[in-house]
Amino acid sequence: MAIHIPRGTQDILPGVVEQWQYVEQKMRELCKRYNYSEIRTPIFEQTELFQRGVGETTDIVQKEMYTFEDRGGRSMTLRPEGTAPTVRSYVEHKMYSNPNQPTKLFYIGPMFRYERPQAGRYRQFVQFGVEALGSNDPAIDAEVIALALDVYRELGLKQLKLVINSLGDIESRKEHREALIAHFKPRIGEFCSDCQNRLEKNPMRILDCKKDRDHELMHTAPPIIDYLNEESRNFFEKVKTYLTEMGIEYEVDPRLVRGLDYYNHTAFEIMSNAEGFGAITTLMGGGRYNGLVEEIGGPPTPGIGFALSIERLLLALGAEGVTLPVENKLDCYIVALGERAKDKAASLLYELRKAGFSADKDYLDRKLKAQFKAADRLNVKYVAVLGEDELEKNVINVKNMETGNQEEVRIDFLIEYLLERK
Known part of the structure; x- marks a missing residue:
């Protein structure tokens, strides 16, 4: 009986792997220019890390993680994303005590999520991501966004759209949370069971729901930007000012959210406008996550980062007809x-x-x-x-x-x- 590759995975063969090597090398060169250092973390971690670091109400934790019990009876999980392991390492190795701050890291490696395979989406996929830890300066938000854009541009992509939003600080999030509960609660029975469970725990996650995204209440939900206090508004204005000074075009989307409790202030996504790329146009996402380091056991430390799928990047290159200058001679x-x-x-x-x-x-x-x-x-x-x-x-x-x-x-x-x- 023939043994076949597991569903949702792929063999990257000679002739194609050179494209991956070229892309990864470009990413490393770019990170060096931006003064980001590479970090490599284990492929599996304690399950609790992702429950606390990603959020128990997320689809990733509830439905998509590859979790197993090791021989010692410990619950382990193949990493579904790179931020939580990077922050765990940051805390465990006390990188916050290094005199060179902020701590600027990047990673490239396989991640694992049990989801429905489709074009550019696999159960084992490779993520490139960066994390900047230790600075509350809105200038580093703009720097991280610029780095993400440069990855795509330097590889030849042109049909890109940057979308940004502010999730505000804890105070702003609290007011918005109450407004969302008041908005959805009278008709929450019309939503899926996941949304019903998230109403009290994390109502912002309802806005991320794929099943109910066309429900009329989704389109009339109060946007977070209406609940920003003065400090949050000023922070967001500063980020926009830096982007404008850099000559980076963007759109403000009040509906853009990052559904985890510790996300605040800047949130952003980069999308492909290329014809034929597909219905799901998002290439990558990122945001500020002040509070995550404390959640994982470290001192109060601000942070911001992003992650992108190399598979979707290659798909976007194909949609724009970009040929990488890979020489196999x-x-x-x-x-x-x-x-x-x-x-x-x-x-x-x-x-x-x-x-x-x-x-x-x-x-x-x-x-x-x-x-x-x-x-x-x-x-x-x-x-x-x-x-x-x-x-x-x-x-x-x-x-x-x-x-x-x-x-x-x-x-x-x-x-x-x-x-x-x-």
Whole structure:
């Protein structure tokens, strides 16, 4: 019986994986420019971390987590997102005591959610995210948003829309919470069971409901922006000012929410306007989460971050017809004819690789013509032909596969010859 890949996962094969490598390298280069350092956390954590760090009323915790009991009877969960593990590490390793503040981190790695697979959405997916911890300055909100936009722009995307909102501080959230309860409570029986459970626990989560998003009360629900106090309004105005100064265009969407209790002030999403991208246009989301560090056991620490799916990024590139400049050319392929030539080719190949060249040779004992065909398939720049006659003269024939020009080169000069042309 054949064994197949699990539903909602994918094999990223040679020819495609190079695109992933290119994207990830661009992200790392960009983070270096913005002075964000990479962090790598475990793929599984204690389940309680996500219950407290993501929120017990969220779909992620209630329906989508891959949770298991280990041999010691402890409840563990494959990480469904990257913020909670990053904050856990920040607290556990007392990064807040580092004199270089704020602490600016990024991560790239697989996440796991049990949800319905569809285009660009998998049960195992790869997230790139950043977290800036330790600053209440609205300028860092603008910086994080700019970094997110730069990821997409530097990879070639143009059909982008930035949407922002303010969720206010704790005081503003409290007033808005009461207004939402008053708005939904008289007709909460018309909503799904999840919304009914969230009414008292976290009514803002109702606004995120996929089942009831077309209900008329969703469109008339009081927006958080109407409940912002003076401090919250001033903070939001500052963020907008910084974005304007950077030349970053945005739209304010009063309906944009991040449904977790500890989210406050800035919330944002980037969407794709490209034709053919799909009904779900959101590429990524982020926001400020003052309160999360305390929830996980650390000192009061403000924070802001975002996360994006690389799968959806690649989907957006395809929708806009963007081709990544990925070069898969091999520098040199050695064609060896005869036993002595094959012996010499093995050591020559090793020397080429040590000198920094990508190189290969035939391992299937193919004829001359078949070896050249193999070199063609590998998109080789140079083919170096070595036979018994060449060995006797201590030379090797080097053919430029782009121009067709061929030169006889001393064997001990091959590396220098290729270096001059690299």
